[in-house]
Amino acid sequence: MTEYEYRLPQERRIATEFPGPKSAALAQRRAKVVGAGVASTLPLYVADADGGVIVDVDGNSLIDLGAGIAVTTVGASNPAVVSAVQNQVAHFTHTCFMIAPYEGYIEVAEKLAELTPGEHEKRSVLFNSGAEAVENAVKIARHATGRDAVIVFDHAYHGRTNLTMALTAKSMPYKHGFGPFAPEVYRAPMSYPFREGLNADGSAITGAQAAARAISVIEKQVGADSVAAVLIEPIQGEGGFIVPAEGFLPALAEWAKSNGVVFIADEVQSGFTRTGAWFASEHDGIVPDLVTTAKGIAGGMPLAAVTGRADLIDAVHPGGLGGTYGGNPVSCAAALASIEQMETLDLNSRARRIEETVTARLTALSKEVDIIGEVRGRGAMLAVELVVSGGREPNPDATKAIAARALKDGVVVLTCGTYGNVIRLLPPLVISDALLDEALTVLEDSIRTVAQEN
Template identity: 65%
Template structure:
């Protein structure tokens, strides 16, 4: 079913034309000047994917300071799911900003915090009693989910899987798999973190007996590894992305997540779904866990939740969340009132503009185009994803050998041609597409045309 993008007056931004248009080379002179200023004052460790500087954004475009209009297939890494400067988000945040910017929810709380917790209880999987605590970033949410699980179980161990990405704090870096650029030189990291193999259908192949490693088999492999390396009785939590993000947009084989969740339930291990990137309509459901009929004990959200403003949450079983003593959870800015207002407006926008259906339509359209390319180009090893979260894995033709150079070349060509795409993957060989759900069909297909041109140019 074709689901159109919202009408132009709902796209947000300063009435931006929804088209790709380059008025200068990329980067243009104003961006080059800003880059020179930046090099004098911004830490070198903070890099950027594109050498251009944003001036405005909305719908499916981003306009730089040189008046170049780019097709946005990145959404600020899945943050602007409802579009940048979405009208309802802007209006709600502006109204909240005019009343008060901060009181600290731990001192004098406010209705917006309560309303957002009510919303999250309603939309997260499961009909059990739930509680929520709000934070600022995905890393904070994941770290607090681990704190809650440890406090509730009295155990210390944390299980994660290969290719995982969970954040940039010390604990979440320990949980993250990839060394460069995230971990290198920043240790030592938190202890009691145990890593297991995951389900990576494109690379799993067969077991030693020649049987395919399907979802249940991959789950058994992970469980056996954790029982040997940690022991189920030692684990407080198993934290997993239902679709892995930075690790390569890996969709596990059917049955993998459900089998892991069952094992956790059997052994009193808290099953935590890290839905920081996958959550809030991105995959064509409120949460990616729903695609596998999995009900997490705890679920973490951020990114798309705030419509562009920083906010994050841990939502989960009331008995787990309430096990922590008063004062044990919190933070000065957690659940900022302006960010709460923006989040509530973002959720309203998703409902009113049917953006969950729109995510599925984007996935069908873009996935179809990408799979058609894969049929004729042996350098595309795999096309995968859910909804408007799609990945293209590049390999040496006829092999499974990763080709990060091709991914870099395709992304670079796209950037110079006016299309924002991002790379990812443990091997750096995946192009990921995360368009805002407000992107018009014509703009989406224009961006995909450029990707096809980039592949041809890289032959």
């Protein structure tokens, strides 16, 4: 990464217990007016954030290894993004692209055509959130193919709207009590190397074998001629940062192509330099028909997109896609500045450097403690799966305890996984080496302490 100028001191500083008095007062105000269904991971309230730190209203400075769930890739107050937003706000905040269009939307679509996998002619449509992008990708696939069925996978997460809840695998907290859900959604088995069984000869199940298993389920239970789309996260996010075995994604993509099925890569969490490539699909050499993006695209401003084959997207009639705020001009300005920063700072290389640092240290730790089942991920999308001592049984209690201890010592880490037993690391890619090393030391100490208690 080239030189980055931080606005706030990049330091871990504990000024009060959590929550401090000002955060506690805000929590009381919140309880009176904010719906209980909206939960927050941290007990503190943010006053400022920059680079790799979050500063709360009580003056605590925490090291951020969450990046707002992979959103603030270029930092939470990147000066280039701030400047672009301020400039756009000074001119106009909204006209609705469907009413009075503007250049920023076109510029974002041009960058998406340039950066997403494949050299084919592409189109993009902009939206507000990842769930909205996924829902519209399904709409496009169904319209273009004239088919209804959508294939998703075990451990998948695709959003919280009615359709995307149906696409999502995990019940609590995402689906419980919110049905009935949208029909014509079918679930196939995922490649999850750490939790796969073995072949009869004791060898590991390969990606090709896992794909054949999934394809068999699809063909027997749905039928290829009924399938509009196969929708998959190249690296699963909420399900546990699961990286499928080599060969799994290419085999699925080839099956889809051979059967006229639209292959949709959900890159909402894994896109925009997060994995050390612009998109996680690149690691497996696949070219999706459609790519959904959000999160890291716009430096913290709400923006999402569906990008893909021109013939698919242009098959939809005029007026069939859109939304009042989709491609908001302020968000487009933020996206263009964020992408420029990713290029200028070479954040793909930075993500790979973070991967080398984190995996080396946590892999070494896994030899010391026996509650680490696996260290996995790509780039700065990394995970530690926690297990019961000496086995493979998921250990969600240890996972919660580690995250809580790290927070007490001033480091923010997130948890995920179908079994609630995965620590996920999503640092802003502009975090300094010194701050990352300090955060890892805190995390290692937290894991050691919890391992001794188990």
